[in-house]
Amino acid sequence: MACQKFQILGAGSYGTVFLGRLSSSSSTDSQVFAVKSSKLESSRSLRVEGRILNQLRGCPYIVHCFGDDTSLEHEEVVYNLLLEYAPGGSLESLIKSRPGNIMEFEVSFYAYQLLKGIEEVHGWGFVHCDLKPANVLVFPCGCGVNRLKIADFGLSKPSGVNIFGGCHRGSLLYTSPESLVSEMHEAPKDIWAIGCIVVEMITGNPPDAFLNIAFKKPEIPEETPVRDGLPQCC
Template identity: 55%
Template sequence: MNCQKLELLGGGAHGIVFLVQYYTSPTCVSVKLVVKSSKVKFSDSIWEEGQILKKFRGCPYIIQCFGDDTSVEHGNNVYNLLLEYVPGETLQRLINSRERSISESEASLYAYQLLKGIQEVHRLGFVHCDLKPNNVLLFPCKCGCGLNQLKIGDFRLSKVAGEEGHRGALLYTSPKSLFCGMHEAPKDIWAIGCMVAEMMVGESPWRFSSSCNSNDDNKLALDMAFNEPQVPTDISDCAKDFVMRCFERNPNVRWSADKLLNHPFVANNNNSLLCQTWEDRQVLNNRLFKTEEWISRFDLFSTPISSCTCGCCRRDETNEHGIV
């Protein structure tokens, strides 16, 4: 089996992301993967994300993880997490790219997929904790219809339901989790409501008043404590009702993913029939990558520095991860 890091895609506080060429065995089919890498001593966050993603193997609405690897790269002990490659962009970029808002019918399809993904997360006892458009990745539909398959990614902040943890992005955090610090399934539902509303109007339902500067998190938090998010007025009553079910202030009353999937805004044959084709494709991908097996390797990426031709693997001592 051959696996090579081709291109540096980006990075942050928790690791560096590479595009990887992967050759399956024994057929030697070439496919692309994404790998999150970090020095072993800084890799706790990436490792924990992998252990969570492992539990969602096979879900077509969650980014798939195919395994991990520990290797020596350019003098550093490096931990690598192998993830599904997404050829599209993020939901945030899609929203920003539209001159007009996303239509209700398209938003309905995306809401359906978000609920299907988060339904699996909650079924297994987890809370994503950081649902936002930047953490939702798109697979463009190959039929040319302009629609996208959505997959939820970035589980670094995910918790077992009821655990304390980081709040995630403020604009998508429910008031209860913001002020009590506990994370339960209704928090993710609130975030889905925020995203669906944003899709249909092109901006956050927390529209900033003159007294609430968008760069001031403290003022925004106070606004969230005492006010309600603004539900779009120029959408259908059905869409309004869906968003309001997500924005129930009392988390015990807020609708669950199971219940929302039966809401008329998303429960239609068009959504289920289109998504069935994507679910079938996921089954084929699972067979290709054998995702019933967790690939754990050593030295998968161990390569002498002289053999690196991609130009992205230069060692930089100023980078705490020490691998680029």
């Protein structure tokens, strides 16, 4: 499935993300994709991500993968992962655009979606290991709120398998105490991260510094509301 890249959306440690469309299509109205690319020799994390996404295919709370291919660019072989394009950007950008002003009913609905998505991930025997607002994509659905989808599985691992050799994986701000102190990267790590994301959606601020998380009991901000109710849509 060859794809033509025409705009850079972002870049990270494991590749560059482009906006693209199928090379065989000349129409500007054809479906666009997010194309995550890396040099072939350094594409291991992207290949891991592609394999995991293929197993998670069909979950409405996980970004969809359409396949992969390789291309020759500037005399180098490049590995490409073709992903669903999120017109709403990331949850990180949404939080920054509305710091402390995301409505309570939205936060509860977004938390619900994240939990449903990570339930599917854990059900297939994987741990995401790097849940954070930047790795959650936003899809406007026309009912006043958004559909969220978990993305970026490059650091994910099978449950119960230590493949990191005692090294920490993931963003420190969203790391659970046992992951930071004991290098335990299992399902509770993802649940902790979702709790941190919920606090950030409500307050507009990231969680406490990771050193405090390791050695002090975390405190829930006093202004954090706790109520029931989910929007009946999406």
